[in-house]
Amino acid sequence: MSEYDVIVVGAGLAGLRAATRLAEAGRDVVVLEAEDAVGGRERTDVVDGFRLDLGFHVLNPAYPAVRRWVDVDALALRRFPVAVSVRLEDRVVRLAHPLRHPSSLPATLASGLVRPTDAVALARWAGPTVLSARAAKTGADRALSEAWDRAGLRGPLREAVLEPFLAGVIADDRQETSDAFVRLLVRSFAFGRPGVPAAGIGALPAQLADTARRAGAGIRLSHRVTGIHPHRRGHRVEIEGADAVHARAVVLSTGLAPGLDVPPSRDRGLQTWWFAADEAPTADGALRVDGRRRGPMVNTAVMTNSAPTYAPRGQHLIQATCVLPSEASETDVRRQLDDVWQTDTRPWRLLRRDDIARALPAQDPPLRLRRRVRLGDGRYVAGDHRDTASIQGALVSGQRAAEAVLADLSR
Ligand SMILES: Cc1cc2nc3c(=O)[nH]c(=O)nc-3n(C[C@H](O)[C@H](O)[C@H](O)COP(=O)(O)OP(=O)(O)OC[C@H]3O[C@@H](n4cnc5c(N)ncnc54)[C@H](O)[C@@H]3O)c2cc1C
Numbered sequence: 001m002s003e004y005d006v007i008v009v010g011a012g013l014a015g016l017r018a019a020t021r022l023a024e025a026g027r028d029v030v031v032l033e034a035e036d037a038v039g040g041r042e043r044t045d046v047v048d049g050f051r052l053d054l055g056f057h058v059l060n061p062a063y064p065a066v067r068r069w070v071d072v073d074a075l076a077l078r079r080f081p082v083a084v085s086v087r088l089e090d091r092v093v094r095l096a097h098p099l100r101h102p103s104s105l106p107a108t109l110a111s112g113l114v115r116p117t118d119a120v121a122l123a124r125w126a127g128p129t130v131l132s133a134r135a136a137k138t139g140a141d142r143a144l145s146e147a148w149d150r151a152g153l154r155g156p157l158r159e160a161v162l163e164p165f166l167a168g169v170i171a172d173d174r175q176e177t178s179d180a181f182v183r184l185l186v187r188s189f190a191f192g193r194p195g196v197p198a199a200g201i202g203a204l205p206a207q208l209a210d211t212a213r214r215a216g217a218g219i220r221l222s223h224r225v226t227g228i229h230p231h232r233r234g235h236r237v238e239i240e241g242a243d244a245v246h247a248r249a250v251v252l253s254t255g256l257a258p259g260l261d262v263p264p265s266r267d268r269g270l271q272t273w274w275f276a277a278d279e280a281p282t283a284d285g286a287l288r289v290d291g292r293r294r295g296p297m298v299n300t301a302v303m304t305n306s307a308p309t310y311a312p313r314g315q316h317l318i319q320a321t322c323v324l325p326s327e328a329s330e331t332d333v334r335r336q337l338d339d340v341w342q343t344d345t346r347p348w349r350l351l352r353r354d355d356i357a358r359a360l361p362a363q364d365p366p367l368r369l370r371r372r373v374r375l376g377d378g379r380y381v382a383g384d385h386r387d388t389a390s391i392q393g394a395l396v397s398g399q400r401a402a403e404a405v406l407a408d409l410s411r
Contacts, residue, residue, distance in 0.1 A: 004028050006405055007237050007247040008217075009225045009260065012040025013391060014382040015253030016208040017069060017398030018405075022251075023215035025406050030247075031217060032239060034224035037202070038209040040255050041359070042391075044200025047351050048276070049312035051200040055272045055354045056168070056301070056319045059204060062192025065395035069211075075203050078307035079195035083286040084165055086113065087340045094286060095161060097190075113291075118157040125151035129183035130190045136180040141366040144172075147179035160291030168287075168299040170389070171268035171360050173323045178367040181388060188392070198309040204391070228252075228260060228379065235378060249405045252375075253382040253398060256358035261375070265385035266362040269324030271355050273333050275348040280305060280316040281341035288340060295336030296328035297321065318348065324357060361385035373401040380404055 006022050008015045011033035022029040037043060043054045058080065061072045083096035083104070093111040096104035108114055114122075125148065128135035142150075144166075148158055166182060167173040197203035209219055227238040234248040252260055256267045282288075285306035287299050300320040303310045311317045320337055322328050330350060337345045361384055371386045382401035387393035 001236070001243065002030075002245045004030050004245065004247040005409065006249045006251060007032060007235075007245060008251040008253060009228075009237070010034075010040065010253040010255060010383075011038040011205070011209065011219055011221075012253060012255055012383070013042060013205060013208060013394035014384065014386075014398035014401070015040075015251065016205060016212050017395045018251050018253060018382050018402040019217040019219070020069075020208065020212040020215050021399055021402035022405060023212060023217040025402075027406070027409070029217045030245070031212065031219045032223040032225050032237070032245075033219065033221050036222050038219065038221070039202050039205035041356070042201050042205050044202030047274075050274070050276060050315070050317050050351055051310045052274050052317075052352055052354075053196070053201040055270050055356050055359060056299075056321050057201040058194035058196060059201065059391060060188050060192040060194040062188050063390070063392040063395075065392045065399075069208075069395055069399075070204065071207060074207060075197035076199075077195040078198055078309065079193045080301070080306045081284070081286045082189070082193050084161060085284060085286045085288045086161055086291040087288065088113075088160065088291045092288075092342075093291075094284070096286075113156045113161060115155060115157070118153065118155050121151050121153040122157065125153050126183055126186045129187050133184060133187060136183040136187070136367075137369065141178050141180040143176050143365055144179045144182050145175035148175070156291070159293075161289065164289035164291070164293065164298045165287070167323050168270070168321045170363070171270045171323055172362075173298065176364070178363045178365040180365070180367040181363040184388070185390075196303070196307050196310070198307065200310070225254075225260065230377065249378050249380065249409060251380045251382055251401050251405065253401070255383055256361060256385060261379070262381055262383075263371075263385075266364070267358040268360045268362050269355070269357040270359040271322045271324050271326055271328070271353065273320040273322075273330075273353050274351040275318045275320070275337075275345070276311070276351050277316045277318060277345075277348045278314075281318075281343040290336060290340050294339065296326050296332055297336050297340070298323055300337060300340060317351075324355065324359075360389040363389050370400070373397065374404050374408075378408075
């Protein structure tokens with residue numbers, strides 16, 4: 001039976017970060033991954049020459065963990081405009097980040113979407129957290145809808161912009177999510193300009209895997225772990241169709257799938273429809289939302305206006321995202337897209353529909369950052385469900401689990 005200091009189960013962002021830290025500290029570590037590629041929820045497939053991420057993802061380079069552990073330049077990030085366009089009854093309005101696009105401020109104010117009272121309420125709600133993350137980490141937390149009510153944030157800014165925009169980000173169309181978590185997200189949007197790697201979101205875990213291998217970690221794909229049992233001052237890890245391996249410590253970074261005694265977490269789902277088109281309905285790369293909420297879709301974007309690398313030359317890729325559970329049919333989604341983009345989508349070709357039931361761990365109030373990573377018997381747990389439902393949270397959890405392992409092994 002092969003022997004390691006540490007076995008990491010799962011090669012998502014959390015597992016890859018943990019393995020890198022452990023290998024850099026000189027530990028003999030191997031990552032066992034059930035699938036045939038690294039990345040977990042962050043994967044990209046090439047379909048008919050189009051790069052399809054598993055659902056609509058963006059990478060925010062302002063995340064502290066990304067700044068610290070990711071070579072963003074090497075990913076050749078294709079950034080989206082820091083703006084959202086909103087389909088209203090009789091027009092489309094584009095709201096841009098006032099500090100990044102100051103020239104757009106008059107149009108934003110003239111849109112009728114941001115009334116002075118709403119702007120004040122928005123500042124009251126998010127302002128302190130934008131100035132300091134501590135504002136979200138200390139103090140009371142509650143459901144987002146309640147927090148907006150208390151801040152006096154009502155009207156079109158809330159209903160036509162914030163609700164649909166955030167529904168696609170937090171996979172929650174009812175604003176039950178922790179207000180503190182959403183304010184932290186808003187803070188990261190205020191400072192970063194998100195984008196997608198030129199080669200697809202899967203380039204992020206691919207880079208992390210390269211870093212882990214260079215540090216000395218082994219990564220074995222198509223190695224599904226089926227059981228973990230105490231054995232000789234450590235654990236015996238059983239693998240489907242392969243010999244068992246042994247390690248003094250095991251890091252469980254298996255995401256949101258139940259099993260292997262990972263503490264359960266409630267999850268939220270997302271559905272993304274990917275369409276190919278010969279012509280783009282707009283030249284704008286901004287995310288578009290339906291301010292009238294006339295259908296299942298919460299956001300849509302012409303990916304190729306920001307990331308031309310996502311489609312073969314001369315073609316366009318459009319994503320449309322719904323929150324699960326959803327009974328939406330292709331007809332429902334196309335009807336809403338026709339209306340939102342003011343175009344005939346019949347020539348668009350559906351490339352794929354991604355239903356990701358376990359997209360994100362639910363972040364219910366009160367927000368609990370830094371959930372325990374030690375299971376107490378030489379097993380550790382990492383994943384976004386230990387920190388925050390994000391790339392940031394997954395990377396930090398992997399680092400924390402690795403630090404706990406290192407501290408315990410050196411005792
Ligand atoms: C559609 C979608 C959009 C998102 N958009 C964003 C975004 O824009 N910005 C953002 O910050 N975050 C986003 N996220 C969240 C982000 O992708 C996750 O927080 C992060 O990828 C979680 O990483 P993880 O390592 O914790 O888990 P996972 O990625 O789930 O990794 C778990 C790994 O464990 C493996 N595994 C499971 N069981 C076993 C087993 N028995 N044996 C071996 N291996 C096993 C799995 O195959 C997988 O590779 C999005 C997520 C989804 C689904």
